[in-house]
Amino acid sequence: MGAQAREKVVVLLSGGMDSATALAMARNEGFECYALSFDYGQKCREELHAAAFLASSMGAVRHFVIPIGLDRYGGSALTDERPVPRSGEARTEFGIPETYVPARNTVFIAFALGWAETLGAHTVFIGANSVDYSGYPDCRPEYIAAWNQLARLATAEGASGGRPVEIRAPLMHLSKAQIIRTGRALGVDYGMTVSCYAPQDGLACGKCDSCVLRIKAFAEAGFPDPAPYVEA
Amino acid sequence: MGAQAREKVVVLLSGGMDSATALAMARNEGFECYALSFDYGQKCREELHAAAFLASSMGAVRHFVIPIGLDRYGGSALTDERPVPRSGEARTEFGIPETYVPARNTVFIAFALGWAETLGAHTVFIGANSVDYSGYPDCRPEYIAAWNQLARLATAEGASGGRPVEIRAPLMHLSKAQIIRTGRALGVDYGMTVSCYAPQDGLACGKCDSCVLRIKAFAEAGFPDPAPYVEA
Numbered sequence: 001m002g003a004q005a006r007e008k009v010v011v012l013l014s015g016g017m018d019s020a021t022a023l024a025m026a027r028n029e030g031f032e033c034y035a036l037s038f039d040y041g042q043k044c045r046e047e048l049h050a051a052a053f054l055a056s057s058m059g060a061v062r063h064f065v066i067p068i069g070l071d072r073y074g075g076s077a078l079t080d081e082r083p084v085p086r087s088g089e090a091r092t093e094f095g096i097p098e099t100y101v102p103a104r105n106t107v108f109i110a111f112a113l114g115w116a117e118t119l120g121a122h123t124v125f126i127g128a129n130s131v132d133y134s135g136y137p138d139c140r141p142e143y144i145a146a147w148n149q150l151a152r153l154a155t156a157e158g159a160s161g162g163r164p165v166e167i168r169a170p171l172m173h174l175s176k177a178q179i180i181r182t183g184r185a186l187g188v189d190y191g192m193t194v195s196c197y198a199p200q201d202g203l204a205c206g207k208c209d210s211c212v213l214r215i216k217a218f219a220e221a222g223f224p225d226p227a228p229y230v231e232a
Numbered sequence: 233m234g235a236q237a238r239e240k241v242v243v244l245l246s247g248g249m250d251s252a253t254a255l256a257m258a259r260n261e262g263f264e265c266y267a268l269s270f271d272y273g274q275k276c277r278e279e280l281h282a283a284a285f286l287a288s289s290m291g292a293v294r295h296f297v298i299p300i301g302l303d304r305y306g307g308s309a310l311t312d313e314r315p316v317p318r319s320g321e322a323r324t325e326f327g328i329p330e331t332y333v334p335a336r337n338t339v340f341i342a343f344a345l346g347w348a349e350t351l352g353a354h355t356v357f358i359g360a361n362s363v364d365y366s367g368y369p370d371c372r373p374e375y376i377a378a379w380n381q382l383a384r385l386a387t388a389e390g391a392s393g394g395r396p397v398e399i400r401a402p403l404m405h406l407s408k409a410q411i412i413r414t415g416r417a418l419g420v421d422y423g424m425t426v427s428c429y430a431p432q433d434g435l436a437c438g439k440c441d442s443c444v445l446r447i448k449a450f451a452e453a454g455f456p457d458p459a460p461y462v463e464a
Contacts, residue, residue, distance in 0.1 A: 064301075064304055064305065066300070066301040067299065067300075067301055068298070068299075068300050068301070068343075069296075069299055070343075070346065072296055072298055073296065073346065073347045073350045073351075096392075100388060101346075102345075102347075102349035102387070102388070103342055103345045103346030103349060103386060103387070104346070105386075106342040106345055106346070106382070106386050107339065107342040107343055107346060110335055110339040110341075110342040111302075111335070111339055113335045113338055114302065114335030114338070114339060115305045115334075117334035117335060118305045119305075137385065137386060137387060137388055137390070137391030137392075138385075138386050140385070142385055143385045143386060143391075146378070146381045146382040146384075146386075147382060149378045149381060150338070150378040150382050152378075153369065153370075153372070153374055153375045153378050154335060154338050154369060154375060154378075155335070155369060156332060156334070156369055158369070159369030159372075159375075160328075160369075
């Protein structure tokens with residue numbers, strides 16, 4: 001086994017199509033993959049099962065689900081008593097959907113950085129994507145660039161002039177259709193990914209932002225969407 | 233009540249002397265204080281009781297203790313099966329004490345940023361200090377500066393060209409003796425703060441890095457240390 005094969009990566013894995021694709025890309029680059037998910041009180045519990053399945057079936061050597069109390073302070077329609085809005089509805093005063101979870105990706109990357117440091121990994125993959133874009137501030141290229149500045153200073157090895165941990169967002173500039181084509185070529189089973197913010201009896205609602213983006217993505221990619229929907 | 237009195241701040245509160253002083257400084261500036269602590273599996277459980285007492289006695293309007301699984305991936309003598317080393321012992325390969333918890337402050341600030349955003353606060357206080365310094369990479373001014381770059385991009389309001397959340401480390405350039413003098417002038421009860429990494433029956437060990445720094449600090453400040461020690 002060469003040095004390349006032994007490089008470790010921490011992959012943030014939500015259970016949705018983007019992070020599943022990021023995991024497939026990491027595996028394809030020869031990384032030894034450590035998958036990281038979070039139970040942050042999200043209403044969509046199915047995505048945690050999806051993450052476990054994807055980690056296992058795609059050869060991650062370990063999968064952690066870290067319980068974190070993001071729902072303690074609320075602030076998102078994904079975690080508090082508000083209903084999950086239909087796509088396009090219910091923007092906040094800053095023009096961002098109500099499904100935005102304050103500092104979610106920031107918290108996720110912080111944990112990934114800590115696990116990477118503990119493992120001796122120098123790479124974190126996140127499936128953030130700025131095309132066909134949710135409007136979330138923490139999915140943009142300048143946000144990831146700022147994280148890399150911080151990561152250089154935040155870890156023991158990086159701060160000692162050694163190799164820093166790099167935060168990579170390999171899907172950043174891909175369209176959703178390109179993501180699906182890439183993932184299919186790498187063997188991602190999109191039928192096992194969960195995108196819906198509020199599934200009902202295991203069926204995607206087809207109406208929330210995340211469903212609407214996904215449906216559009218599969219249409220553009222020219223493949224049938226294997227996910228089951230409430231209204232076909 | 234003026235506008236100044238209604239500004240909110242999230243104060244990271246460990247229960248030690250630095251964060252207690254940061255809370256006192258925030259209160260003294262007229263902020264409405266929201267105190268945030270974490271149960272990350274630290275062996276020193278006393279510090280969480282201390283944090284609750286300090287938040288309550290120093291007028292924080294709310295105190296959250298967020299359980300987070302930092303101990304899941306280990307990597308520190310403060311959370312895993314290793315004993316807490318005596319001061320000066322057991323440095324890692326990067327010259328940093330074994331008590332360093334990978335990405336701890338990074339995770340803490342990420343949560344504070346999310347709570348600040350939810351509250352409509354624009355300030356986070358952290359008691360990080362680079363003088364009489366632990367050697368931890370995540371306590372340095374350049375680290376806090378990088379966080380402020382990230383925070384400008386990470387929140388909905390900041391990313392929309394509005395007011396970002398500012399991460400402030402008001403103790404950064406104070407010596408430990410200056411911190412104690414400042415806190416005493418602001419009414420901090422240092423007898424209720426817990427610095428020891430591994431107290432025994434409520435008594436500080438007097439030998440770990442944190443105890444040694446504290447003992448030195450009180451000696452330099454010219455005040456008796458009100459904390460109880462195993463060996464007086």
